[in-house]
Amino acid sequence: MLEIKNLHADVEGKAILRGLDLTINPGEVHAIMGPNGSGKSTLAHVISGRDGYDVTEGEVLYRGKNILEMEPEERAGEGVFLAFQYPVEIPGVTNTTFMKEALNSVRKYRGEDELDAMQFMKVIREKTKQLGVSNDMLKRAVNVGFSGGEKKRNDILQMAILEPSLAILDETDSGLDIDALKTVADGVNLLRSPENATLVITHYQRLLDYIVPDYVHVLAKGKIVKSGDKSLAQELEKKGYAEFTDQAA
Ligand code: ADP
Ligand code: MG
Ligand code: MG
Numbered sequence: 001m002l003e004i005k006n007l008h009a010d011v012e013g014k015a016i017l018r019g020l021d022l023t024i025n026p027g028e029v030h031a032i033m034g035p036n037g038s039g040k041s042t043l044a045h046v047i048s049g050r051d052g053y054d055v056t057e058g059e060v061l062y063r064g065k066n067i068l069e070m071e072p073e074e075r076a077g078e079g080v081f082l083a084f085q086y087p088v089e090i091p092g093v094t095n096t097t098f099m100k101e102a103l104n105s106v107r108k109y110r111g112e113d114e115l116d117a118m119q120f121m122k123v124i125r126e127k128t129k130q131l132g133v134s135n136d137m138l139k140r141a142v143n144v145g146f147s148g149g150e151k152k153r154n155d156i157l158q159m160a161i162l163e164p165s166l167a168i169l170d171e172t173d174s175g176l177d178i179d180a181l182k183t184v185a186d187g188v189n190l191l192r193s194p195e196n197a198t199l200v201i202t203h204y205q206r207l208l209d210y211i212v213p214d215y216v217h218v219l220a221k222g223k224i225v226k227s228g229d230k231s232l233a234q235e236l237e238k239k240g241y242a243e244f245t246d247q248a249a
Helices: 040-048 072-077 095-109 117-131 148-162 178-191 230-239 242-248
Strands: 002-011 014-024 029-033 053-062 080-083 090-094 166-170 197-201 215-220 223-228
Touching: 002 040, 014 029, 014 040, 014 053, 014 223, 029 230, 040 053, 040 072, 040 080, 040 166, 040 197, 072 080, 072 095, 080 148, 090 095, 095 117, 095 148, 117 148, 117 178, 148 178, 166 178, 178 197, 215 230, 215 242, 223 230
Parallel strands: 029 197, 029 215, 080 166, 166 197
Antiparallel strands: 002 014, 002 053, 215 223
16 A cells, blocks of 8 residues: 655755655554654655655655655545644634535545535534544634644544545644543544555554554654564553664664
């Protein structure tokens, strides 16, 4: 599903990713952990196609196609979803409108009929029920005045509505209380299927008590320096990252 080979990327002329390799197959959940500043968010931004991140070497293939050549809308249409550490606020646009537009643009890309307001509300009702979240947030402007936990819940609701093939969560768990954390985990677990894959980027092991990953990787100084199963996350929680930063230096 995702094949990253020898990825090098610069931000403002500074080399951040330095030879990163990662392969994710359908059905798998991978976690990337690592110290602050190691390049975790840079990796998420490169995959999503955000401006300002220059790939200088290597490739990123999504279902065999070069994702780096796709427009961000195309990536979304092809089933890639990113939930970010800092969700954006969009004053003047209600959440319902925003999510409906997002879903319809993906459906349009796939050649499916767009949903009208009634059909969309049915989808919303189903997803809010599955995630156990209230739909109070839907009438409000996107993320405006939302607490940290509400923003993350909202992001996860959007993910559940879009049903991406590849979901990437960049520290969606940071600063969350246990209930919001469980919503994030429910969202990921809801998507879990033999056809879908998820990449969870996290600084802490806590989220991985609820989302049990198939693989855990340590990202340090711009590359994957160690991979293992879920026990690696527990080991990191005990020992910290010092060993890996030294190794990568
Ligand atoms: P992580 O998510 O692992 O904490 P990041 O990918 O956010 O790390 O950052 C890696 C490095 O790239 C850091 O040294 C950070 O300061 C730098 N960096 C990331 N984004 C930018 C940016 N937009 N402008 C300048 N430097 C950046
Ligand atoms: Mg960080
Ligand atoms: Mg980050």
